[in-house]
Structure formats: C-alpha cells, structure tokens
Amino acid sequence: MINRRQLLATVPPLLGGCAALPPVPPEGLxxxxxxxxRLGGERMWVWLPPDYTRRAERWPLVVFLHGSGERGTELDKVKVHGPPMWVARGTAYPCLLVSPQLEEGARWEPERLHRLLGALQSHLHADRRRCVATGLSLGGHGVWNWASAHPGDLAAIAPVCGYGDPAAVAAMRGVPVRAYHGAVDPVVPLARQQACVDALLAAGGRATLTIYPGVGHDAWTPAYQDPDLMPWLLAQHRT
Incomplete structure (x- = not known):
C-alpha cells in the first residue's frame, strides 16, 4: 500500500500542472x-499552524532569537519570553515559528543563522520571500548582525533591546526594521540601537524605533504585546 509521503513524491509526474497537495509535517512535528x-545539530522549538496540513500555499517563517539568560541545554528556557511563550499560552500564530537555543556562552553568529535558515527552508513549507527574524537583547543583537551580513535572507527584522554595527547596516537598507527599546536600559543603552536606526535611515533604509519611557532592559514584555508587531512582520515580503 502506498503511504502519503510516497504519494506526494509522485505528484509532479502524475498531476502535472494541477495544484500541489498540502505538505506533510517533518517527523517529530x-x-x-x-x-x-533537532535539525543539523541545532535544537529548537517549532510551531506549525493548525492549517499546515490543509493548505498547499507556503507559510511565512518567523525565527525568534532568545537572550543570554536562555542559553544552555534546557530547551524550556526558550519559552520564557517572546513568541514561543505566547504560543505556549495558547496563541496560534498564522506562520511557522522557529525558536532555536544557543549553547552556554555562545552568541548568535550570522553564518550559523544563514545555514539554519537554509536548512529550515529545505525541511519546512516556508515562503522564502517571507522569512523574518526577531530577538531580544543578545537575540536583538543577533538579528541586526544577521541582516547586515546576509540581507538577502530576511524580509524584515524586529530587534528588541538589541544593537548592531552602525557602520555595517547600510548593506541591509532593503530590510525594513521595527525596533523596540527601554528608555533607561542599563544593560544595552538606548543610544546603541538608536545609532543603528539612524545609520539605516541615512543609508536610505526603512526603520522605526519604539521607545518605552521609564522602562529598563525588559523592553520585551511590552514589545511582544504590541498588537501590530506580528501582523507587520507577516506582511513583509523580500523583493
């Protein structure tokens, strides 16, 4: 008896120009x-929307990068903040959400993230034009550096209490940014992210920076409750 995976493998020759069938989730999802x-040595949480197996259209992909406090081997720590936390609480995002975890002491390196995105695009039913990233603190730094090093990877980024290299952001002027920061952040001073936003605007890019008065480093609590953040991310397309 032929199973569904074998049937999907026969779709191109059998159906020709007919509409593709909905995807089958990878094993374990x-x-x-x-x-x-686990994928290529990376450990992560993966959310697939309820309609993943009921529609053939490809899905936008959101990559969430955690902060320094969530590094290690306990994967549940990744769900303490941001989008993976909201999914754990019952939010059903209409997208693929991937939340990888760093080893203790590691940092988000652009080349590693570039490879991870390629692997995700090969295994998940993702729309390559609608891959976006968001992250907090160390993760906010990671998304700035990722977009600067590989601007063709991402349709948009939303860094929270993060920072990048103002001298490098001109390379990502085609990647829109929606940034967030606490006005009195003692860990990552507001000026560091403001400098990146200003440099990107000066280079002809698009960027906004939401500043929370009286808020310290924890800008992620209000940022990830912004009702416009996820719709904005999911509306972006890479051209």
Whole structure:
C-alpha cells in the first residue's frame, strides 16, 4: 500500500500542472503544536499552524532569537519570553515559528543563522520571500548582525533591546526594521540601537524605533504585546 509521503513524491509526474497537495509535517512535528525538534545539530522549538496540513500555499517563517539568560541545554528556557511563550499560552500564530537555543556562552553568529535558515527552508513549507527574524537583547543583537551580513535572507527584522554595527547596516537598507527599546536600559543603552536606526535611515533604509519611557532592559514584555508587531512582520515580503 502506498503511504502519503510516497504519494506526494509522485505528484509532479502524475498531476502535472494541477495544484500541489498540502505538505506533510517533518517527523517529530505536528500541525497546531509547538514541539522540540533537532535539525543539523541545532535544537529548537517549532510551531506549525493548525492549517499546515490543509493548505498547499507556503507559510511565512518567523525565527525568534532568545537572550543570554536562555542559553544552555534546557530547551524550556526558550519559552520564557517572546513568541514561543505566547504560543505556549495558547496563541496560534498564522506562520511557522522557529525558536532555536544557543549553547552556554555562545552568541548568535550570522553564518550559523544563514545555514539554519537554509536548512529550515529545505525541511519546512516556508515562503522564502517571507522569512523574518526577531530577538531580544543578545537575540536583538543577533538579528541586526544577521541582516547586515546576509540581507538577502530576511524580509524584515524586529530587534528588541538589541544593537548592531552602525557602520555595517547600510548593506541591509532593503530590510525594513521595527525596533523596540527601554528608555533607561542599563544593560544595552538606548543610544546603541538608536545609532543603528539612524545609520539605516541615512543609508536610505526603512526603520522605526519604539521607545518605552521609564522602562529598563525588559523592553520585551511590552514589545511582544504590541498588537501590530506580528501582523507587520507577516506582511513583509523580500523583493
């Protein structure tokens, strides 16, 4: 008896120009659930929307990068803030959400993230034109550096209490930015992210910076409750 995976493999020769069938989740993942997953040595949480197996269209992909406090081997720590936390609480985002974890002491390196994105695009039913990234603190620094080093990877970024290299952001002027920061952040001073936003605007890019008066380093609590953030990310397309 032919199973569904074998049937999908026969679709091109059998159906020719007919519409593609909905995808089958990779082993270990399920539609409508956020599950732990390993891919190419990377450990992560992956959320697949409930309609993943019911529609053939490709999905936008959101990559979330955690902060320094969530590094290590306990994957549950990745769900303490941001989008993976909201999924754990019942939010059903209409996108693929991937939340990898760093080893203790590691940092988000652009080349590693570039390779991870390529692997995700090969295994998940992702729209390559609608891959975006967001991250907080160390993760906010990671998304700035990723977009600067590989601007063709991402349709947009949303760094929270992060920073990058103002001298490098001109390379990502085609990547729109929606940034967030606490006005009195003692860990990553507001001026560091403001300098990146200013440099990007000066280079002809698009960027906004939401500043929370009286807020310190924890800009992620209000940022990830911004009702416009996720719709904005999911509306972006890489040209």
């Amino acid at each position: 399920a539609a409508g659930e956020q599950r732990p997953w």
